[in-house]
C-alpha cells in the first residue's frame with residue numbers, strides 16, 4: 001500500500017467525517033489527488049462514504065493490525081516460538097506461506113496475517129470474502145514430529161482452539177461446531193479452517209493452518225457471501241479488538257499444537273461433543289458425487305465422522321460436506 005493511501009486510512013480510521021480540503025492539506029496534495037486515492041482504495045473493499053460539504057468517512061472506523069500490540073498479548077511460550085508478518089493486501093495468507101514452505105524459506109511457527117486478501121479461499125477453492133481491516137485472515141506453518149496419517153484430527157483440534165479463544169468474548173452459548181472445520185454461531189458461519197499438508201520426504205511433515213474469522217464485518221458487499229454468516233461485532237453489539245483476538249488465538253493454537261502432538265485428539269473430544277451441531281441428527285454427506293444419508297454420532301479419536309446408516313451400521317467418514325436434513 002502506498003504511503004499516501006496509508007495516511008488517508010489512518011486519518012479516516014476514527015470513523016468521523018474528514019473534508020477533502022483537510023485531507024489534502026494534511027498530505028500536502030490537491031483535493032483531486034485525495035479523490036483519486038480514495039477511489040483507488042475501492043479495490044480493498046473499504047467502505048469509504050462521501051457526502052457533499054462533509055467529506056469522507058469510514059462509518060465503522062478501522063483498527064489496523066499491529067505487531068507490537070499483538071506481541072504484548074502473547075504468552076512467553078508463544079513469543080519464543082512464533083514469528084509474525086502482516087500484509088496490507090496479499091493474494092492469500094495460506095498461499096504465501098505455502099510458497100515459502102515449498103521453497104524451503106519458511107520455518108515452523110511462521111504466521112502470516114493480512115488486512116485484505118484478493119484470493120482468499122476456503123475448502124474446495126470456494127471464495128473467502130476478505131474485505132480490508134475488518135476480519136481475521138490468518139495462516140500458521142507448523143512442523144510435526146508425526147506422520148501425516150496421524151494428523152487427521154488436526155482440523156477438529158484447531159476448531160477447539162478457536163472456541164477456547166472465543167470463550168474470552170463470552171459468546172459460548174450459541175457456538176456450534178460442524179464437522180470437519182466450521183465454527184458457527186446460531187447456525188451462521190463465524191469461522192472456517194483450511195488445512196494444507198506439505199509433504200516433502202525426507203523432511204518432517206508440515207501443515208499450514210489457515211483460519212478465517214468474521215470479526216467486525218462491514219455490511220459492504222456482504223451480499224457476495226453465499227451462506228448465512230455471523231461476525232463478532234454483530235453478536236456482541238460492539239467492536240472487537242482484533243489485535244487482542246489474534247494474540248489470544250496464537251496462545252490457544254500453540255497450546256493446542258503441543259497437546260495434539262503428544263496426545264492426539266483425546267483432550268479435545270469432550271469439548272467437540274458439547275458443541276457438535278449434528279450429534280444425533282439426520283445428516284446428508286456429500287463427497288464428490290457420492291451422497292450418504294444417516295444419523296451423525298459424533299467423531300472418532302481420529303476425527304472421522306461417525307454415521308449410522310440405513311443398515312444400522314456405524315461407518316467412519318473421512319471427508320465430505322455435511323448438511324443437516326431438515327424434517
Ligand code: BTN
Nearest residue numbers: 092120121122123138192210212
Ligand atoms: C472454509 O471454511 O472453507 C475455510 C476458510 C479459510 C479461510 C482462511 S482466511 C486465511 C487463509 N487464507 C486463505 O486463502 N484461506 C484461509
